[in-house]
Amino acid sequence: MIKVMTSAERHTVHNGGIHGEFSFSFGEYEDPHNEFFGSLLAHNEYVLEPKQRMERSYHHDLIMVYFVLDGTLSYEDDTGERIELGPGSVYVVNTGTGGAHTQKNEDETRSVRYLQLWLLPEELGQEPTHHYAEFTREQRLNQLFPVASGVKGESGATLQLDARLYSTILETGGRVSHSVAEGRRVHLYVVNGNVEVTTDEGVYQLSAGDTARIHQCEEIQVKGIAAEGASEWIAIDLP
Known part of the structure; x- marks a missing residue:
């Protein structure tokens, strides 16, 4: 079965910049009625305007995935981790036993746009870990490319969970x-453009900001149908 959520149905928040x-x-x-999808607990898209930062927060026993779309995101936490994430960067943080973290945009003129996913790890109480990977447009062009994976030997940032992004x-x-x-x-999200998703149940056309939650389906086909330019999307295959 498939459930489509349009961009207009997402919850929107504005807090200054x-x-x-x-x-x-x-x-x-x-x-x-909208709390999770399998082991996926959160899927947020943020835009931080210049010199804006997220409030510092504490979490434990979560896998947090950051995928930067535009601009440069600065991440830091109280393990001493500090990193700058540019477009195409994927950063996976397993909070494990816990820690406080924040993200900010240190640029004075340019906004940063990024996705944040929260997943439930397979084991609780682990030591915090950080995994980074970066990918080009060419690597992801016209193919399903894993940018984060819990399968040993696969490319991408390491997920401590049997899942692939x-x-x-x-x-x-x-x-x-x-x-x-x-x-x-499978949780599918359209970042930019338009795609056509075909499953056992039928054909669905999705635009930027739309999501499809797909379960009990053997095969998914996705076609780019943007009138101009390419269409960018992510999908996470998970338990």
Whole structure:
């Protein structure tokens, strides 16, 4: 089955120079019918205007994935980790036993746009870890490319969970397909452009900001259908 959530259905927050779009219950947004999808607990998109920062917060036993779309995101936490993340960067933080962290935009003129995913790890109480990877447009063009994975030997930042995060840029008319194993599910999100998603249940057209939650489906096909330019999207295959 497939459930499509349009961009307009996401919860939107504005806090000064911070803009957020939430696909699941998060912070002050509480919806008992929209709290998680398998082990995916949160999927947020943020835009930080110049010199803006997120409030420092404490978390434990979460896998937090940051995927930068535009601009440069500065991440830091109380383990001493400090890193600058540019476009195409994927950064995976397993908070484990816990820690406080923040993200900020130190640029004086340019905004930063990024995705944040929260997942439930397979084991609790681990030591905090950080994993970084960076990818070009060419690597993701017209193919389903893993940018983070819990499968040993695969490319991408390491996930401490049996899941894969894919990033794809499809030219108009370009197609990719993905087989979904029994008991697995796929969360697909359109970053830019327009795509056509075909499953056992039918054909669905998605625009930027739309998501599709797909479960109990054997095969997914995605086609780029933007009138101009390419279409960018991510998909996470997870338990």
